[in-house]
Amino acid sequence: MAKPMFARRLSKELNDLAMNPPAGIDIIDANDFKVWRLGLAGAPGTLYEGEKFQLEFNFGPNYPLESPQVLFVGDNVPIHPHIYSNGHICLDVLYNHWSPVQTVASICLSLQSMLSSCTSKERPPDNAAYIKTARANPKHTTWAFHDDTV
Amino acid sequence: MKVKVKRWHTVAIWQWDMEDSTDLCGICHGPFDSCCPDCRIPGDNCPLLWGKCTHCFHLHCINKWIETNDSEGTCPMDRQIFEAAT
Numbered sequence A: 001m002a003k004p005m006f007a008r009r010l011s012k013e014l015n016d017l018a019m020n021p022p023a024g025i026d027i028i029d030a031n032d033f034k035v036w037r038l039g040l041a042g043a044p045g046t047l048y049e050g051e052k053f054q055l056e057f058n059f060g061p062n063y064p065l066e067s068p069q070v071l072f073v074g075d076n077v078p079i080h081p082h083i084y085s086n087g088h089i090c091l092d093v094l095y096n097h098w099s100p101v102q103t104v105a106s107i108c109l110s111l112q113s114m115l116s117s118c119t120s121k122e123r124p125p126d127n128a129a130y131i132k133t134a135r136a137n138p139k140h141t142t143w144a145f146h147d148d149t150v
Numbered sequence B: 001m002k003v004k005v006k007r008w009h010t011v012a013i014w015q016w017d018m019e020d021s022t023d024l025c026g027i028c029h030g031p032f033d034s035c036c037p038d039c040r041i042p043g044d045n046c047p048l049l050w051g052k053c054t055h056c057f058h059l060h061c062i063n064k065w066i067e068t069n070d071s072e073g074t075c076p077m078d079r080q081i082f083e084a085a086t
Helices: A005-019 A105-117 A129-131 B059-068
Strands: A027-028 A035-041 A054-058 A069-072 B048-049 B056-058
Touching: A005 A027, A005 A105, A027 A105, A035 A105, A054 A105, B048 B059, B056 B059
Parallel strands: none
Antiparallel strands: A027 A035, A035 A054, A054 A069, B048 B056
C-alpha cells in the first residue's frame, strides 16, 4: 500500500517548513501527522509586535481534501475581533472556503496578515456567549463571515 | 564493411506533453510526471485533467476534491466552478 495522500503531503510540508520557514513562523512540535504546534510571532510594525502565539493544527486522514482544525492555544491567544478567547478563529478559508491547495504555511501567512491588518485589539462582540456554547472543534461551529476588512 | 547488429538496448524517458511537467499537482503536491498517491505506475492510467480555467491536476486528485461536499464543484485554485477543458 502506497503512503496515503495526507502522510505524503504532510511530510513534504514539514520538510518545506523546516527548510524555508516563512518569517515569524517556527515549528514547536510536529512528531506525527495528526497534531502540529507552530509558533507565530506578531509582525514588526503591527499591534502584535513582540508577541508570540501558538497555533495547533489537527489533521484528519482526508487532509488536504478536508481542512485541518486550526486554533490558537496556550496562554496568549491574540486579542483580535475575529479570534475568540478559547482560541477559535473566524476565518472563512479554515471552514467553508477551504481549498486543498492551501498549506500549513499558507494558513499561517493568512493568520499573520489577519493580525497585521488589525487596527484595534478587542475580542469579538459575542465572545462571552460564544465560548459558553462552542464545542472544542471550531469546525463544528456554524460561522457567519461578515467582515473582511480586519 | 558489413555490420551485423546482434542485439541492442534502448532506454527511453517519458513525460506529459505540457509546459512544465515537473510542476506539482496542487492537491497532492506530487509531480505531474509521477502518479497520484493512490496509483503506483505513472502514465495513461493516472492522467492529468485541465479545467477551462487552465488549472491542471491529477485526474484522480481533482475528482476526489470535486466529490467532497465542501468543494461545491469549484477549482481549488480560483474557486470558480471547475469544468474540464475539452
